[in-house]
Amino acid sequence: MILTLTINPAIDRTITADRLVFEDRGYILDRSEAAGGRGLNASQVIHSFGAKTEAILTAGGATGKRIETLLADTGFAYEIIPVASESRTNLTISDRHGLTVKLNERGNPLTHGELEEIKKRVAARLPKTAWLMICGSIQPGVPQHFYNEIVELAKAHGVKTLLDTDGEALQHALDAKPTVIMPNQHEAERLLGRALITRSQFLEAVDQMQAMGPEWVILSLGARGAIGSSPEGVFEALPPRVEALCPIGAGDALGAAFAWGMERKKSFADSLRWGVAAGTAAAKLPGLAFPTLEQTKAVYKQVEVRPAR
Numbered sequence: 001m002i003l004t005l006t007i008n009p010a011i012d013r014t015i016t017a018d019r020l021v022f023e024d025r026g027y028i029l030d031r032s033e034a035a036g037g038r039g040l041n042a043s044q045v046i047h048s049f050g051a052k053t054e055a056i057l058t059a060g061g062a063t064g065k066r067i068e069t070l071l072a073d074t075g076f077a078y079e080i081i082p083v084a085s086e087s088r089t090n091l092t093i094s095d096r097h098g099l100t101v102k103l104n105e106r107g108n109p110l111t112h113g114e115l116e117e118i119k120k121r122v123a124a125r126l127p128k129t130a131w132l133m134i135c136g137s138i139q140p141g142v143p144q145h146f147y148n149e150i151v152e153l154a155k156a157h158g159v160k161t162l163l164d165t166d167g168e169a170l171q172h173a174l175d176a177k178p179t180v181i182m183p184n185q186h187e188a189e190r191l192l193g194r195a196l197i198t199r200s201q202f203l204e205a206v207d208q209m210q211a212m213g214p215e216w217v218i219l220s221l222g223a224r225g226a227i228g229s230s231p232e233g234v235f236e237a238l239p240p241r242v243e244a245l246c247p248i249g250a251g252d253a254l255g256a257a258f259a260w261g262m263e264r265k266k267s268f269a270d271s272l273r274w275g276v277a278a279g280t281a282a283a284k285l286p287g288l289a290f291p292t293l294e295q296t297k298a299v300y301k302q303v304e305v306r307p308a309r
Contacts, residue, residue: 002046002259003129003159004039005150006057007118008107008137010090011066012036014246014287020095029096032287035070036090038135038164038252040078041290045256045278047076049293051263054078056121058110061086081121083114085139092288094246102248109141119153126157131259133162134178135252137169144168151176160262163214164255166190174213181209182218182255202227203308206234218258218272220251223283225276227308230268234309237269237276240302244283253290254279273305 013033017026039055046053053076059067060083067087071078085108094100110118126132132154134147147169154161160179163170166187174181188205189196191212196205202219206229210217216230223244225237257278261271277300281291284299291299 001052001054001125001129002043002131002133002263003122003125004043004046004053004055004133004135005118005122006037006039006055006136007110007142007146008088008139009035009037009040009057009059009067010088010105010107011063011070012090012092012288014092014094016287017093017095019097020093020099020101026095030287033070034288035067035074036288038255039133040071041249041252042133042135042164042256042259043076043078044074045253045290046260047074048290049257049260049296051260054125056081056118056125058083058114058118059087060084060108063087063089079121081114081117083110085109092246092248094248094287096245098244098246100246100248104137107137107139109139115142115146119149122150123153123157126154126159129154129157129159130263131160131162133164133255133259134173135164135255137165137167145172145175147173148176151178162255162259164251177213177215179214180216180218180258181214182220182251182258183209184220184251185222188219203234216268218254218275220254220279222247222250225303226254226272226279228268228272232268233307235269235272235305236308237272238304238306239276239280240299242280242284242299245286246288247283249288249290250279250282253282257296269305273303274300277303
């Protein structure tokens with residue numbers, strides 16, 4: 001099983017407009033909402049690929065109840081940890097040309113007892129888990145080393161970990177040496193404290209991040225694909241040129257398809273190819289939507305994977 005953990009989930013509200021412009025009006029064409037958060041998005045992709053997944057998440061207040069209602073229609077297993085504070089709401093606005101604005105709430109603090117309950121619920125499922133995906137931001141007030149503790153818990157059970165987070169939570173968790181981290185370009189820039197612009201800078205960044213502790217690194221580069229480093233070598237996966245309608249969530253699809261590939265004993269390079277295919281297929285869909293296995297397969301055939309050096 002692939003287990004996902006989302007301690008800071010949200011209601012993801014998505015608005016599609018005819019255009020996004022300054023100092024003029026646009027018109028709303030469609031609106032939707034879904035239970036969101038990187039881990040929940042990953043579980044949705046894994047489930048759509050026909051694999052077994054379970055999501056662990058927190059939920060609190062009226063927004064938390066709405067998250068629970070929306071999850072009932074997803075089809076994959078999940079366990080909600082009730083918390084006292086209100087869950088957050090995020091807003092994505094995109095237009096027909098692919099221009100997207102995403103505004104996220106930070107979330108509300110969790111208590112020490114709630115954090116201990118999260119660790120307890122995760123530990124209970126690790127004996128039946130092949131991969132644990134630790135996904136998304138942590139709420140203000142949550143100790144920055146919390147993900148570090150989760151990675152160490154998984155390692156004690158022989159479970160591989162994919163860490164998909166940002167900022168100090170990522171930096172602290174590197175001390176626990178997760179199996180793989182997958183920052184996007186902006187997250188890598190924040191981690192390393194410098195701009196990344198050229199291909200040579202991307203390759204240097206992958207090497208530098210791998211020296212910080214993780215076994216493998218995937219640097220997600222959006223429409224430019226991804227660069228991945230593992231004991232098998234350093235590879236770049238180049239997607240086909242597509243018309244991107246909404247890139248939000250593409251990174252979640254990439255991580256989910258990569259873990260799906262690795263759980264099925266595919267090579268690192270081939271799993272990276274599946275990840276980039278899923279991310280590209282997600283970007284082609286309007287709003288915050290995720291591809292099926294068939295949609296991903298169609299793109300997979302067009303993704304080129306080659307040694308980066």
